[in-house]
Amino acid sequence: MKIGAPLSLRALLTIPYVSLVVALAMAIGALSYQAGRQAVDTVADHLLLETVHRIGQAVERHVVGSGAVLEAAFPNGMAAPRSVEEEFDALRTRFWIATSLHLDPNNYVYYGNREGQFFGLWRFDEQEAQLRLRLTSGVPRTLYRFTGIHGELREPQLEERVFEPRTRPWYLAGRDASTHTWTSIYIDFRTQSLVATRARRVLRPDGSIEGVVATDVALKGLNDFVRNLDLTPNGFAFIIEPDGQLIAASNAPNITQDDAGAAARLAARESGNPLLAATYAELSPLLADASADARPRTRQFAAPDGQLMQAAFSRVTDSAGLDWFIVVAVPHSDFMHGVTDNVKRTVMLGAAAAALVVMVGLLILSWVARDLRRLSQAARAIGEGDLNVPLHIRRRDEIGDLARSFVVMQHKLRTDRLTGLVNRETLLRRLDERVAFHRRAEDQRPFAVLFIDLNGFKAINDRHGHDVGDRVLVALGRRLRQGMREGDLVSRYAGDEFVVLVEHVAHREVAEQVRAHVEALLREPPADDVGLGPKATLDVGGAVGLAVYPDDGRDSDSLLQSADRDMYERKRRDRCS
Incomplete structure (x- = not known):
């Protein structure tokens, strides 16, 4: 053409x-x-924030029991002994009990005084333990293996190196702090791995400082958890201190060797991983801002090689001064x-x-x-x-x-992560939809709301621990879900509170029967369901408030408030009776 x-x-x-x-x-x-x-x-x-939240939960599980462990070893207000020999048997008994509270990870409790004496109890498992003892300043510790709380001390072993408790980070931090405190993370004397220690000073009767009691939280388990996270092919996660020292990382070690061959902490900037170092460099101004919002946040930035990175980060703190940062970063191209x-x-x-x-x-x-x-x-x-x-x-x-x-x-x-029931937000939305449907369709059949507050739940937590408390919530949630009709909605509202949306009750008497049925479900002991055995006693029960639409309220807020008031009134009557 x-x-x-x-x-x-x-x-x-x-x-x-x-x-x-x-x-x-x-x-x-x-x-x-x-x-x-x-x-x-x-x-x-959402996925990055969820991963940050999971890591935060793992951190909380690692550190949550440390305060109770110290309280069991040296109850607040108990005066320090004048010497370790003076209260040897009492120390051994209390330290055994303390390490039994949270065997993993708080399996080591120890005490050092200003005379250089040291008393430590290390638990290998539920029965086997090791006593680490130094009664004279300037000499190595003596190690005794034994079985059971009052088991006979077996043949002693003398450590090769001299352990001086008064120069260790945990002793110095506990001595100088007026309350519980966390040491900066350090490398353990024996295991040569990262350890965080919670310490508190112990006073003489006259109020002067006699010594420091402490418990270790080994960070190997936390590092293993981060390394085993299911991330994208090029994604990574790490936990750091405010000064940039690595605590755990999925794509880098957290310990290196110095020029003398000794183990040393590793900073994020020196990790040898360009993406990890670039992520820390980008986020470090935000992490250094102590006044910033502690809630998880996300950020996009360009790495040195030009690829777009997507990161989420949050701050983890507690009353003892813990201050760590969690970071999860993924190249945008992975998504x-x-x-x-x-x-x-x-x-x-x-x-x-x-x-x-x-x-x-x-x-x-x-x-x-x-x-x-x-x-x-x-x-x-x-x-x-x-x-x-x-x-x-x-x-x-x-x-x-x-x-x-x-x-x-x-x-x-x-859904609620612990019980598998629908969560509070889902319940409120469903309740709003139910009220709207009733008005729009001119549905004359009422429905009911049950507000449940468990009795004795705090006592279960205090006596058996939060793990058993969680299992009680799971068991009671499952029992409520199985005990209700298919169309009813059972939700975990908050803490030890549950709310049930009961569909289509013919009249208030039917709703009262449903309430009685729920109270009967709650009265059944949950010991077998939580694995404590048939001989264990868990007195739970609960107060159940009732509100019927439209008699007790014409919107979700008024219905919940009415059921809540009814629940507290029944709880008050139960106490009086």
Whole structure:
């Protein structure tokens, strides 16, 4: 065809149409990519924050029992002995009890005084233990192995190196602090691994300082937890102190060797991992701001190699001065990989097949764009608080994987992590929907709300520990769910409080029968369900408040308040009787 010659009709129909299809394919690809990016960013933020929350829970499990351990070893107000020999048997008994509270990770409790004496008890397991003793300053400790709380001390072993308690970080920190305090993380004298120690000084009867009692929290288990996290192929997580020293990391060691070959702490900047060092350098100004919001936050930044990074971080503190930071970072390409590849394939297919299979290309692009739009709309709805938005995507590619992960995330946001019941937010939304349906449909059948507060739950926590308390909540939640009708909704409202939405009660007498049924469920001892055996006694029970719609309230707030007042009134009457 000569240049300037008039185009044939076929060319006039084909060239503009093919050009339009190619342009449309490129436009759809660009829009699909943008929608997918927005959806992925939202989902990625949720996943990163969830991972930070999981690590925070692991940290809390590691440190939560340390205060109780010190209290058991040296109760507050108990005067220090004038010497270790004077109260040897009492110290041994109390320290055994203290290490029994949280055997993992608080299996080591020890005491050093200003005369240089040292008394420590290390638990290998429930029966085997080791006594570490120094009665004279300037000599190594003597180690005794024994079995059982009052077991006979076996043949002593003398340590090779001299352990001087008065120069150790835990002694200096506890001596100088007026309350419980955490030492800076240090390398343990015997195990050569990272340890955090909680310490408190022990006073003489005249109020002067005699010594320091402390318990170790070995950080190996925390480091193993971080290393075993299920992250993306290039994602990583780490825990650091405010000065940048690593506590745990999924992609780097937390201990190195100095020039003399001795074990030494490793800073994030010197970890040898460029992405970890770059992440710390980017976040360090935010982490150094002591006045910043302690809640988990997210941030995007460019790494030195140019790739976009997505990170979440939070601060972990407690009353004893613990101050750690949790960081999870993932290259943005890890989240976008599937979406990017799929959009590229779609655009290329549309351009190559424009002349022959235009309709097929458009259908494929429309299919991809539709699912990406659903993801984007669902992510936006979740951001606005709607956790029940449906997501009907049935695919076996990366977008399908993302959609399934999205559904799993929705489920986690709707349910209470401990009991598996629906959480407070889901209950409130369901209750609002139920009230709205009653008004809109002119449904004359009332429904009821039961507000349940457990009795004696604090005593169970104090006597058996929080782990047993958690199992009691799980067992009672399961019992309530199994004991109600299929259409009723059982939720964990807060702490040891549950709320039940009872659908379609004919009148108040029926609601009272349901309340009596729930009270009977709560009176059944849960000892077998929590693994304490048939001989254990757990007196739980609960006060159950009742509110019936519309007699006791015409909106969710008034119904819950009415049920709450009724619950407290019944609790008051039970105490009086």
